[in-house]
Amino acid sequence: MTAISAADGAGLTRAERRKAETRREIIDAAFACFAEQGYHATGIADIAARLGMGHGTFYRYFENKRDIVEHVITDLIDKVVGALAAENAPGAVHTLEGYRAQTERIGTALARIFSEDPRMARMLLLEAPGIDQGMGERILGFFELATSLTASYLAHGVELGYLPADLDVDNTARAINGMILGSVLASLQQPELDQRALSAAIRRVMYDGIAAR
Amino acid sequence: MTAISAADGAGLTRAERRKAETRREIIDAAFACFAEQGYHATGIADIAARLGMGHGTFYRYFENKRDIVEHVITDLIDKVVGALAAENAPGAVHTLEGYRAQTERIGTALARIFSEDPRMARMLLLEAPGIDQGMGERILGFFELATSLTASYLAHGVELGYLPADLDVDNTARAINGMILGSVLASLQQPELDQRALSAAIRRVMYDGIAAR
DNA sequence: TCAGAAACGGAATCTAGTGTCATTTTCGGT
DNA sequence: ACCGAAAATGACACTAGATTCCGTTTCTGA
16 A cells, blocks of 8 residues: 555556546547447447557456447536536626627537537437437437526526516527527538538527518 | 239239338338337347238348338438428418418427327437438438528528528528427427427527517 | 566457248139 | 249348457566
C-alpha cells in the first residue's frame, strides 16, 4: 500500500490512472466504429484493432458489447446536456428580447456541437434507437427530458407575462424541440447546409409565425 | 395453359394470386416481429413461426432477411405518402385561411395513421435507421422528400402573397416538418397524449408564433 | 536483478442464426 | 382415384461473432 491515494488528480494509483485512460480510449474508438460502420456491423475485434490491441484485452475493460455502447451513449448525452446547461438557466431571463437572445445562444451551441462532429448526431439519432428496446427507451427518455426543460423555459415566460398566458406549454415545447431535432437531421443529410440560416428560420417561426404581416 | 389470364382481378392464375397473398402475409408478420422485437433480434424463424410455417418456406417468397425488411419499409412509406397525397395538392389552396385548413387536414391524417398503429412510427423512426447504412439513407431521403413537399406548399403561398415574400422556404419547411416529427416521437413515448392539442399547438406556433400579442 | 501480480493477445470455444436441400405433402387436372 | 408438378418442411451445413481461457509479456516494488 505504497502509492495508493497519493491525492494527485483524485487519489489514484498510477495503474488506476492508466486504466481509466485506456477505458477512455476504448470508448472513443468504439464511438468511432459504431458511428462509422453501425453498431451491429462492428465487432469487438474492430474496436480493438483500431487501438492496435488484442480483442481479448477489450474484455478486461468492459463487460461486453452492450456495456461499451452504454458508456458511449452516456458520454454523448452528457456532452449534449452539458452544452445545454452551460447556457443560462430557465429563470435567468425576464423579457421577450432576453428570451430571444437566449434561444439564439442555445441554438448556436447545439449547432456547433453537432456540426463539429456529425458522428454524434448519427450515433444518437440513427444508430442508438435501433440497438435494442432498452436503448430506444433511453433515447426517447432523453427527448422527454429535453421537452420538460424547454417547457420550463416557456412556463417561466408565461409567468412573467412575456409569453401568452394561454400558451400550451408542454405541447409547444414539443413543437419547438421538434424543430431543433429537424435541423439536426437536416444537417445529417446535408452537412454543407447553412446552420445559421436554418436556426434563423426556426426563430422566425417561433416568434412571428409564418403568416404575412 | 388452362386457367392463365382469366382477367379476373388482374390476369393472374389462382396460384399466382395465392402466392401474392402469402407474400402479403409474410410482410405483415415480418412487420409485426420487427416492430415488436426489433430487426436484429428477430430471426427468419420467428417470422415463419408467427404464420405457423416452416422457415424454409420463407425463402420461397423472399431472398433473405434484408429483402423482406426492404419490402416492409417500402410498404410503410407508401402508406404514409398515400395518406399525404390523399390531402389536396400544394396548388389547391389560395388563401391563408385555406392553407390553415389544409395543414389541419394533413395534421389530422398523419396523427390518425400513426396513432392508429404505433408500430408504424416505431419501425420507421426507431428501427429502420439502424438496420444498415443503406436503410438509414433511405429514411433520411424520405425526410428530404417530405421537406421538399412542404417547401412547395410554402412556395405556393409566397407566390400568391398569403405568406411573406422573404420567407426562407426551405428552412421553414424543415422547421415545420421537424415539429411534425417531434409530435410523432412524442406519441411514441406517451401514446395516451392528446394529439389534437399537440397538433393545435403546432399550428399556433406556425401561424402566430409564441410571443404575447 | 528478481519474484509475484497484473495486463496482454489471440487461439479455442460456444452460440445463434442464415440459407440450402433432399424428402414429404398438397394440389390441380384428368 | 391417380399422377406429375409445385409447395412446404425442417434437419443440416456453414458462418460470423461474442466471450473465455491460459500461456506469455510487462510492470511494480523491494
